[in-house]
Structure formats: structure tokens, C-alpha cells
Amino acid sequence: MRRRGASLMLLPLLALAGCGGIQTIGGREGREAALIDDLFTLFCIVTGLFFAAVMAFLFAAYWRRGGHRADRMPDEGATAPRDRGLRIALFAWTAAVIGGLMGLAVASFLTDRSLAYSTAAGRPVVSIELIGNQWWWEARYHFPDPSQNFRTANEIHLPTGSAAMITLKANDVIHSFWVPNLAGKQDLIPGRVTDIVLTPTKVGRYRAQCAEYCGLQHAHMALDVTVDTPADYARWLAAQTRPAAAPTTPQAIAGYRFFMTRQCSACHAVAGTPAGAGVGPDLTHLMSRRTIAAGTLPNGTGPLHAWIADPQGVKPGANMPYIGLDADELHNVVAYLETLK
Amino acid sequence: MSSPFRNSFLPRALPSLHAGRGRGWVRLSKRRFASLAHPPLAPPLQGGGFIALAFLLALAGCDREQRDMNGQPKAETAAFVPRGDPRSAEYENNAFHIAQGQKWFGWFNCSGCHFHGGGGMGPPLMDDQWRYGGRMEDIVASILYGRPNGMPDWRNKITEQQAWELAAYVKSLSAHPRQDALSARADEMSNTEPQTLQERQKVVPETKAQPSGEEN
Ligand SMILES: [Cu+2]
Secondary structure (H helix, E strand, C coil): CHHHHHHHHHHHHHHHCCCCCCCCCCCCCEHHHHHHHHHHHHHHHHHHHHHHHHHHHHHHHHHHHCCCCCCCCCCCCCCCCCCHHHHHHHHHHHHHHHHHHHHHHHHHHHHHHHHHCCCCCCCCEEEEEEEEECCEEEEEEECCCHHHCEEEECEEEEECCCEEEEEEEECCCCEEECCCCCCCCEEECECCCEEEEECECCCEEEEEECCCCCCCCHHHCEEEEEEECHHHHHHHHHHHHCCCCCCCCHHHHHHHHHHHHCCHHHHCECCCCCCECCCCCECCCHHHCCEECCCCEECCHHHHHHHHHCHHHHCCCCCCCCCCCCHHHHHHHHHHHCCCC | CCCCCCCCCCCCCCHHHCCHHHHHHHHHHHHHHHHHHCCCCCCCCCHHHHHHHHHHHHHHHHHCCCCCCCCCCCCCCCCCCCCCCHHHHHHCCCHHHHHHHHHHHHHCCCHHHHCCCCCCCCCCCCCCCCCCCCCHHHHHHHHHHCECCCECCCECCECHHHHHHHHHHHHHHHCCCCHHHCCCCCCCCCCCCCHHHCCCCCCCCHHHHCCCHHHC
């Protein structure tokens, strides 16, 4: 019995371990998240003070009345404020509550305004179109020169110190974009365009998660967010803009043929090849990603085999069908995918 | 970013028609025009020499592209799916499969040719006329093996299951599907009521629907 009580006490402590790391509320790695965190801290302090005051009065009242009237007779008028001091204290308390609430309202308003003015004029703005699908993310990077535009999936890279304007769209149902380390949530709504600004300040790797229940695999709809120094970011952009290199080994060439003539190319695109379909993730630089299938599996030879052999076993309901490749086809196609650096 | 061909009537699944990100097209046309821009330079010639050269030049015409002018329909390729396939009963009137089929119908750009059932370059799919039969098995055969007058064959481009799901959806456009199996929401823009809200029409008994020749 004592044991169970102790372990129950431990649970909230364990939950605390969830704070910190790549996906945490109260993270301050972005300008927007820091603003929200400041507001949250202010709310905690103000409401904490009031809570403490209420508790103090409650206990004071309890101790003052404690032990009297053992005869259980009614004690009329005992609680009515008779003396002037008490009346003044009550007025002061009401004023404090009103003032506190007004203060919090003003603080929320100011935070909201500074979130809205994130894109200060003149700063270079990264422009990304992020599209939610059941159950993966498509990212399209836009540049003033449209020939530089490219698509990627389930990951975005951002440079520190620049405001990134993220335009949000959905293809099927409502999703929600949330990188708790960098900013608050924003919904993706079919038939509408919403947006959110991220201004990351600290280099690192963060995890975003769809924050609006969107069907079977909602839990497996993560987005890998990498914040780079501007130099690293430029390098990544340069690599992503290149089309895929042609395969060279016989096995990879066989895999390429399979990919281009069979089901894969009906859904996926690989820049620089005939595969140009837009309903599945763009695979041009597949191997530069850390995870596949929206964070469901780590990227690598083994997981790629598992995924392509039976996507429905790994992520039941996902929109990539079971195709039923034989062993050779599977090895070849994975060998080809591994050339997509 | 998307190539300008993505929204054309070409099925997305014909990759050779969608050169990756448009770059292939640019390269191709540049090469073509480059050869036009530099016609062979003739040295100043007179009389017989000129005529001989003209004949030589005419030879270049022999390498013209081949054009198939008569456009005969190709021989029926169609394999067929035997009747009484158990999948027929499994997929028809199944809410999940119809919904999946509706999704694939947009994904694989069937709507590019058939529009949303009303027909365009391809025949309408929501009427009661079938060129190649309206049973599930016939529709699956149309999809998987193609039809000679312009219906591409989708074998190896989609999975068999997707073909059956597409057939379930195509069938639901014209048949009287069970109301509880229909999707209450069409994915495409539409100015008609969803099928679930439409008045059901009376099924005409088959004997009356197909009057014999003598009665006419
Ligand atoms: Cu989602």
C-alpha cells in the first residue's frame, strides 16, 4: 500500500522529465516561444500569488474558529463583517482581483500584438508552404526565383535569426502545426490558407507534431525541424535544389527501372527523373532525412526495407499501399532509394 | 513549384509526360531549336553543282518522323476478369472501399478524362450505359487492362486492390448503392446535392427496361 502511494507520488515527477529536449512546452528556442513563455510565467506568478492569498485567508479563518462552540449551537452573526477594518480589507481584495485580471488581459494583448508584428519590415524572410496530408507533411520552399523552388517532406530547415513565414494548407482534413520549442499552434484547414511566423534563435533539432486529431495515424504525424546557422542553412538549400544524381551500380539501376515503371512513380516524385507525381512525399533527397513516414521509423536500410515491403504493417491506414514486391525487387528499389542523397 | 503539366489532362501516373520539374522539357526544346538555328552553310555554287546539292539536301527529308495517319483502333488487348470473383461482392457497396476509390479517382487523375463521372474526353461513368459492361469485374478489367479507344492500362501502375476500390467507386456513381455505404461528402467541388441526400429513383424492372424488338 505504502509502495503504491510512493509510486503515485513519483508519477508527476516522471512527467516532469518530459520537459526539456526536442519537443517541450516552455521552450525558448524561438522568439515567439519566448514571448509566450514570458506570458505564461507572468500568469503563473500572478495566479500563484492570488491562490496563496486565498489559502492564507482560509487557514487563518480555520484557526480562528477552531475548537470553539463544542455545543454545536448556531453562532449567528459570527461571520458577518462587523468591524470597519474587515470591510476595507474586502474592498481591497476585490480591487486586487479586478486589477490582477485587467493586468493579465493587457499582458495577453501586448504579447498577441508582438507575435503579430514578428515579420519586421526589411528582414530577409524565409517562405515555406507547409501542407498537411493524412498523415505526413509536405514542405515547399519558395524563392523569388521560382526555378530554385523545391519540395521536401516531413522535415524543414530554418536559419537562426530570420523570420520564416510558414503558409499552412491542408489537403484532406484539419491538422495543426505545432513546434512547441519555437512557437504556439496554428491549424491547417482544407480550403483555407493560414500562416504562422517562426523566428528561431537557437541552433538545434526540434520535433513538431500534428496537434489536431486527424484520423488513424494522427500520432505518427511528426515533422523534423532543424534550426541551422545561416551558413549551414545555405548549404542545405544548395543540396536540396539539386536534382537527383543518376544511379550507377547495376542493382541501383534495376531499382531505378522498377521505380519508374511501377506503382512508385504513380505517387512519388524524384526531381531530374520522369517520376513527377505529387500525391506522395517527394523522394529527391530522401537519404538526407533523419526519419521516414513522418517520424514513424528512423531512416536507414533496414527501416526502408520494412516500410516498402509492408507500409500497412508499419503504419496501418497510411496512404501508401501494400504493393507486394518480391525479394529482388525490394533490394533493388532500396538500393536505388539509397542513392537519393 | 509544381510543374505546369501537373494539372493538365495527362494522368499523373504517366511519368514520361511529366519531365521532372520541367527541366527536361527545357533541355529537350533547346536541343531541337539549336539544330534549327544552324542550317548547313553552302559554299557559293553554280549550275549543276547547285542542283546536285539540292538533291543531297532533299535526302535529308528521308529521315522525317513517322506519322500514323489512319489511327485505327488497336486490337483489343483486354484481358478480362472472370465473373464471380469473390472480391466483387466484397468491394461493391462497401463504404470504406468506395471512399478509398473516390480518393484514388482524384489522385490518379481519372477525373482528367472522365471528369467527375460526367464524362469528357473519356465516356461518362455516372450514366447507365457501359461500353464494356457494368459489372464489377468488367470495370476492373477496363481499369487494369485499359480499353482500345484511349483508356490507359493501369496494371503495375496501381495495385489490384486500388483497381477494385476504384471500381467500387465508379460503380457507385451510376448504380443504386446502399445509402449507408455512400460518402456523404464529395471531394470535388459540386453544385449538386451529395448522393446521400438525393431522392432515390425507382428501379425499373429489367423486363421493361429492355423492350424486345417486336414491341417497337
Ligand atoms: Cu494531422
